[in-house]
Amino acid sequence: MIELNDVHVYYDREVIKGVNMKVDGEKVLLLGPNGSGKSTLLSAIAGIIPYKGSIKIDGMEVRNVKNYNEVATNLPQAFSIGLTIDDIIEIYGELKGLKIDVKAELEKLGIKTKKKIYQLSAGQSVIVRTLIALATDPKVILIDEPFENVDVAKRKIVVNWLKEHGKEGIIVTHEVDIARQFSDYKAFIILEGKVFGPITVSDLLSSSVVMGEDPSALLTLEINGKKVSLVRGDKGYKMDMIGSLERLYNLLEV
Numbered sequence: 001m002i003e004l005n006d007v008h009v010y011y012d013r014e015v016i017k018g019v020n021m022k023v024d025g026e027k028v029l030l031l032g033p034n035g036s037g038k039s040t041l042l043s044a045i046a047g048i049i050p051y052k053g054s055i056k057i058d059g060m061e062v063r064n065v066k067n068y069n070e071v072a073t074n075l076p077q078a079f080s081i082g083l084t085i086d087d088i089i090e091i092y093g094e095l096k097g098l099k100i101d102v103k104a105e106l107e108k109l110g111i112k113t114k115k116k117i118y119q120l121s122a123g124q125s126v127i128v129r130t131l132i133a134l135a136t137d138p139k140v141i142l143i144d145e146p147f148e149n150v151d152v153a154k155r156k157i158v159v160n161w162l163k164e165h166g167k168e169g170i171i172v173t174h175e176v177d178i179a180r181q182f183s184d185y186k187a188f189i190i191l192e193g194k195v196f197g198p199i200t201v202s203d204l205l206s207s208s209v210v211m212g213e214d215p216s217a218l219l220t221l222e223i224n225g226k227k228v229s230l231v232r233g234d235k236g237y238k239m240d241m242i243g244s245l246e247r248l249y250n251l252l253e254v
C-alpha cells in the first residue's frame, strides 16, 4: 500500500503542492503533461528526493527507510550509470534474484548487455531500467515514462512486460494513448503539482472534457485555476482523442 498525505516537494519553488493519494494493492497510471511534477512525485515516493508531509509504503515512512527491497523503480537515480548491464544483472541476481532472463530479453531487442548504462541510447536505457525493475519481482513498482524515446515496435514489448510482470504500484506517463493498453488500471491525473483522482482508466477514456464544475462529473480537475470536468458522453473533447495531456491546455485554451 502506498499512502501520500499532504505531500509537498520544493526545488527553487513548490513543485508538488499538497498531494493526497492512496494505492491499495492496485495498479495505477499517473498521467500528466510535461513539467506537471510526475517524475518529482515518483522520486519522492521512491525516497530519492526529500518531501514534506507523509509518504508511507506498506506502513513505513519512506524518509525513514533505507533500501526497502520490496520497492523497485526504473528511475535513473536508482542505477549506477558506470556499471554494465551484466554487472547489474549479477548484483541484482545475487541480492534479490531475477525472475526474468534479462540478458535474453535484451538480446532479443539487440541490446548488448556488456554496455554500461551511460553508453545506452535514451530509449535503450529506459527499456533496460524498466525490465530490471520488473525482474526483481518486488511487491511495489514505481515506473517512470517506460515508453519515452521507445519506438512503436518495442513499446508493444514493454507493454507486455508491464502487463505480465506489473503489480501494485504506479506507472507514470504523459500519453493518454498508452492508457488504452491498461484499461483494467486506475488513473490519477497530475496537473501543476496537484493530483486528481482516482478514476478508472475505462471511465477516463470514455469521458469527455468540459469547462466548469459539472455536478455529474466523473472527476473535476483544476487547470490554471479553472475547473474542468470529465463527464460521460461526448458533449466536449473526447479524452481518448486527446493523445497526450499537454493538448488539454490548447484545446481548452486555459
Ligand SMILES: Nc1ncnc2c1ncn2[C@@H]1O[C@H](COP(=O)(O)OP(=O)(O)OP(=O)(O)O)[C@@H](O)[C@H]1O
Binding pocket: 011, 012, 015, 032, 033, 034, 035, 036, 037, 038, 039, 040, 041, 174
Ligand atoms: N532538480 C530540479 N531542480 C529544479 N527544478 C526542477 C528539478 N527537477 C524538475 N524541476 C522542475 O519541476 C517541475 C516538474 O518537473 P518533473 O520532471 O517532475 O515533471 P514531469 O511531469 O515528470 O515532466 P516530463 O513529462 O517532462 O518528464 C518542472 O517545472 C521542472 O522544471
